[in-house]
Amino acid sequence: MADTAIFDVDGTLVDTNYQHALAWYRAFRRFDLVLPVWRIHRSIGKGGDQLVPALVGDAVEREHGDALRDAWSQEISPMIDEVRPFDGAHDLLLAVKERGFRVVLASSGKKDHVEHFLDLLDARELADAWTTSDDVEASKPAPDLVQTALARVSGAHGVMIGDSPWDAIAASKASVPTIAVRTGGFSREELTDAGAESVFDSLRDLIAGLDDTPLARAGA
Incomplete structure (x- = not known):
């Protein structure tokens, strides 16, 4: 009965996860906090409000959280x-749109980054709506972003398409199923353990397998 496809952007449609991990590594270094990059990558997909305390604790969040996010x-x-x-990426959005779904790009990224990615994906005419960090108070794995994306187009039943365990956890909290792709560098087991109903190795593989997912046809 799905009518809305909710696409994560970073790591799912655009290849940013390792840039984000490196940026966070450098930000932490400014405060003499040296973390292995692989540990940072395990938290990519969370918003900065969730990532900082998860990686360096609540005390650092209280003292330096906003400054770390600025860095x-x-x-x-x-x-x-x-x-x-x-x-x-563009072909997937087009294929899902042609199958009758509302398409929402659900990002908790900075507004200027989201605007840049919309142009990079040639997605402005395909997306019915999109979100930025300005639209939610709590980021993934909280369900706020998924709920906001669905409400933005008055959708009744959504499907999440994401690359990280945090996408699947957030969607599950909003009672939305998740299709995962391994484009963000997470394993099949990590994604299914987080609640993803199916996992594809690439966006091309997902396009080829759409008929076997909740994205086969809107309302089906």
């Missing part, structure tokens, strides 16, 4: 022009 913003901005869409 991350300064570190990631020069990398944005390096980002490219994953192969098949």
Whole structure:
């Protein structure tokens, strides 16, 4: 009965997860906090309000949380022009749209980054709506972003398409099923353990397998 496809952007449609991990590594270094990059990557997909305490604790969040997020913003901005869409990103949006779904790009990213990615994906005419960090108080794995995305188009039943365990956890809290892709660098087991109903290795594989997912046809 799905009528709305809710797409995560970073790590799902555009290849940004490792840039984000490096930006956070550099941000933490500014405060003499040296974390292995692999540990940071395990939390990519969470919003900065969730990532900082998860990685360095509540005390650091209270003392430096906002400053760390400002540092991350300064570190990631020069990398944005390096980002490219994953192969098949535009074609996937088009295929889902042609199957009758409302399409929402559900990002908790900065507004200027989201605007840049919309152009990079040539998605402005395909997306019925999109979100940014300005639209929610609590980021993934809280369900707020998924709920906001669904409400933005008056959708009744959504399907989440994401790359991280945090996408699946957030969607599950909103009673929305998740289709996962491995484009963000997470394993099949991590994604299914988080609640993803199906996992595809690439966006092209997902396009080829749409008929076997809740995205086969809107309302079906």
